[in-house]
Amino acid sequence: MDLWRLLRRDALRNVQSLFLLAAFAAALNLSVLTTLNDALLHLEDGHGLERLLLIFLVSAFVWRMAQNLLMRMASKRIQAGLGRLRVDLLRRALAADLPDVMALGPNRIAQAAGAELQILAQAVPTLVISVQSVAAIILCLVYLSSLSGLAVLIVLASLGIGGIIVARIVAKLEVQAESIHESEVGLTERADHILKTLRECKVNRRRRANALADIDACTGELHRKRFQFNVLYADYYMANELAYYFSIAGIIFLLPALAATEISTVVLSAHAAAFVAYPVITIVTSYPSYMGAETAARSYLAIEAELKTPALPPKPAPGPAVDFTGFSTLALEGTTFRHAGRDGIGSFSVGPIDLTVERGTVIFVTGHNGSGKSTLVHMLLGLYPAHRGALTVDGQPVAADEMASYRDLFSVVFSDVHLTRQLYGARDLEDGFAEELFDLLEIADKVALDGNAFTTVELSQGQKKRLALVAALLERKPVLVLDEWAADQSPYFRRKFYREIIPWLKARGITVIAVTHDDAYFDAADVQIQVDRGSARRLVPARPASEPESLPAV
Ligand SMILES: Nc1ncnc2c1ncn2[C@@H]1O[C@H](COP(=O)(O)OP(=O)(O)OP(=O)(O)O)[C@@H](O)[C@H]1O
Numbered sequence: 277m278d279l280w281r282l283l284r285r286d287a288l289r290n291v292q293s294l295f296l297l298a299a300f301a302a303a304l305n306l307s308v309l310t311t312l313n314d315a316l317l318h319l320e321d322g323h324g325l326e327r328l329l330l331i332f333l334v335s336a337f338v339w340r341m342a343q344n345l346l347m348r349m350a351s352k353r354i355q356a357g358l359g360r361l362r363v364d365l366l367r368r369a370l371a372a373d374l375p376d377v378m379a380l381g382p383n384r385i386a387q388a389a390g391a392e393l394q395i396l397a398q399a400v401p402t403l404v405i406s407v408q409s410v411a412a413i414i415l416c417l418v419y420l421s422s423l424s425g426l427a428v429l430i431v432l433a434s435l436g437i438g439g440i441i442v443a444r445i446v447a448k449l450e451v452q453a454e455s456i457h458e459s460e461v462g463l464t465e466r467a468d469h470i471l472k473t474l475r476e477c478k479v480n481r482r483r484r485a486n487a488l489a490d491i492d493a494c495t496g497e498l499h500r501k502r503f504q505f506n507v508l509y510a511d512y513y514m515a516n517e518l519a520y521y522f523s524i525a526g527i528i529f530l531l532p533a534l535a536a537t538e539i540s541t542v543v544l545s546a547h548a549a550a551f552v553a554y555p556v557i558t559i560v561t562s563y564p565s566y567m568g569a570e571t572a573a574r575s576y577l578a579i580e581a582e583l584k585t586p587a588l589p590p591k592p593a594p595g596p597a598v599d600f601t602g603f604s605t606l607a608l609e610g611t612t613f614r615h616a617g618r619d620g621i622g623s624f625s626v627g628p629i630d631l632t633v634e635r636g637t638v639i640f641v642t643g644h645n646g647s648g649k650s651t652l653v654h655m656l657l658g659l660y661p662a663h664r665g666a667l668t669v670d671g672q673p674v675a676a677d678e679m680a681s682y683r684d685l686f687s688v689v690f691s692d693v694h695l696t697r698q699l700y701g702a703r704d705l706e707d708g709f710a711e712e713l714f715d716l717l718e719i720a721d722k723v724a725l726d727g728n729a730f731t732t733v734e735l736s737q738g739q740k741k742r743l744a745l746v747a748a749l750l751e752r753k754p755v756l757v758l759d760e761w762a763a764d765q766s767p768y769f770r771r772k773f774y775r776e777i778i779p780w781l782k783a784r785g786i787t788v789i790a791v792t793h794d795d796a797y798f799d800a801a802d803v804q805i806q807v808d809r810g811s812a813r814r815l816v817p818a819r820p821a822s823e824p825e826s827l828p829a830v
Pocket residue numbers: 378615616617622623624643644645646647648649650651652
């Protein structure tokens with residue numbers, strides 16, 4: 277049902293043409309049956325048999341063509357729809373509140389948008405054939421009723437009894453499929469963890485052994501669950517085959533016993549019963565694919581629900597709705613945010629914070645580890661929604677639908693920066709500003725522009741941070757936010773950053789908000805915000821008694 281809900285939403289809107297084609301293919305399947313049954317009645321009529329053979333060949337050929345067309349049409353639409361779902365989930369992740377995305381975990385979202393939708397895509401051919409099979413079953417039953425109403429009852433009874441047994445097995449299969457899915461998610465997480473900590477695992481044998489033992493245990497559990505699933509599936513398949521044989525046997529043995537029936541009617545009915553039961557078997561064999569697709573669809577919808585984003589418009593709204601670029605002050609007014617923690621443990625509140633950022637100033641956010649500096653900056657960026665209080669621009673609260681325009685004021689380099697070669701956010705790359713920045717950040721001999729991308733991002737950690745700063749400045753935003761940017765820089769470049777680059781940014785009118793632990797340079801700021809256990813205090817930065825000596829460039 278979740279699969280249906282998902283496909284209905286987009287890929288299978290206006291599904292009538294597909295259903296019509298499925299019905300047409302099923303009608304041709306019926307034509308094959310009735311032609312063969314006619315032939316059974318005219319085995320001694322040579323001319324008649326030739327004509328029937330011709331009808332059979334034409335019906336079989338057109339049936340094949342119709343089925344092929346149905347498969348192509350459905351696959352094309354479903355694949356395009358799945359592509360849209362993939363992008364849609366990423367758009368929802370971008371539109372969702374950051375804490376909701378972080379609680380869910382980016383890996384989980386990537387898996388739903390990638391591997392799980394792939395499972396769904398792979399199930400499409402068998403699902404399409406199943407739809408046609410359902411139509412074929414209905415038409416063949418109608419035909420069977422024209423031969424004998426009692427035969428229909430016998431077939432339905434056999435399939436019905438088989439169905440009750442099958443339904444019980446299906447319930448177990450579904451539980452098992454869900455459990456397999458959970459194990460697969462756990463396995464992917466562990467494999468991802470190993471691959472992301474390759475270096476640590478290589479260095480630490482104990483860590484490597486434990487990580488491998490953990491993944492081994494997960495794999496073993498997954499194999500056990502898969503084995504149990506396959507055993508259940510064999511039961512499931514056999515129950516269906518028995519129902520198939522019982523429907524034909526029921527007609528041969530019961531129909532003449534229950535009512536006076538001509539032999540020809542018994543033969544034709546038994547043959548028609550086989551045409552009913554064959555597509556049942558087709559549906560049965562496609563059921564694991566269906567179940568995999570259903571689980572993937574459920575997982576996709578669950579993630580969508582957890583992201584708590586409303587239905588998205590087909591295209592993002594063009595341009596900013598409100599222009600905040602002429603701002604004089606940005607402020608947090610009595611704002612609080614609380615990290616929920618897990619099961620009540622580890623929750624942490626920041627605020628209420630009153631903080632005004634004047635345009636063109638340099639602000640350093642300082643404080644102990646875990647005091648709430650990054651959280652405060654996320655609140656100022658509007659990434660952590662305020663539980664209380666407000667974000668204001670020139671004293672006016674920023675409304676929820678103005679938040680995207682508000683965030684447009686900032687460029688950011690986070691402490692765990694992830695660099696991409698493509699400069700998705702940059703503007704006006706041809707005016708020489710990028711080259712000026714490469715020189716300023718002393719990486720002109722390492723990297724250059726290649727169209728809208730950097731030539732490389734394969735750099736040392738400190739160089740990566742410098743390149744990330746170039747990328748941020750190329751966005752040409754009025755406010756630059758840096759989270760422990762200088763932490764990876766050498767003493768020489770750290771000094772250059774605080775004594776040359778920050779004044780250079782200020783001279784260009786850029787407002788700088790920097791989280792920093794570099795107390796030797798606190799005086800490079802106009803304002804120091806000292807954060808302590810979730811509270812903030814405004815200080816006038818003092819020049820330190822001694823500053824690291826000016827060092828030669830290296
Ligand atoms: N995603 C999160 N979920 C739950 N709690 C969090 C989360 N992020 C941070 N915290 C908690 O909030 C507190 C403040 O974290 P924050 O990252 O703001 O500190 P910080 O001052 O920037 O620290 P550091 O100097 O170590 O980077 C921490 O003590 C941490 O326990």
